[in-house]
Amino acid sequence: MLGFVSAVGVEIASGRDLFSQLATGGVPLFLGSAILLSVASVIPMLKGVSKESKSQEIMSSGAEMLNGRFAMLGLVALALTEYLKGGPLIS
Numbered sequence: 001m002l003g004f005v006s007a008v009g010v011e012i013a014s015g016r017d018l019f020s021q022l023a024t025g026g027v028p029l030f031l032g033s034a035i036l037l038s039v040a041s042v043i044p045m046l047k048g049v050s051k052e053s054k055s056q057e058i059m060s061s062g063a064e065m066l067n068g069r070f071a072m073l074g075l076v077a078l079a080l081t082e083y084l085k086g087g088p089l090i091s
Helices: 002-014 018-046 061-085
Strands: none
Touching (some): 002 018
């Protein structure tokens, strides 16, 4: 979700498409945030906290998994649309 929202936000602010964002230094930022969020997700598991124990009615673990999958599909759709269009989706 963070990647999709960040890509669209930078595109709205600067008018650069996803590929130009990655070409001008976006890969290290992406990798850094992915590592940080992965470590932050693993720490509670190492302490014995399960995702089901933290689930609530609205923000259940199943809903979060579904939201993450839709965000991944959105990012792929954004990249594919910009590739086929030849420029930013939002201009």
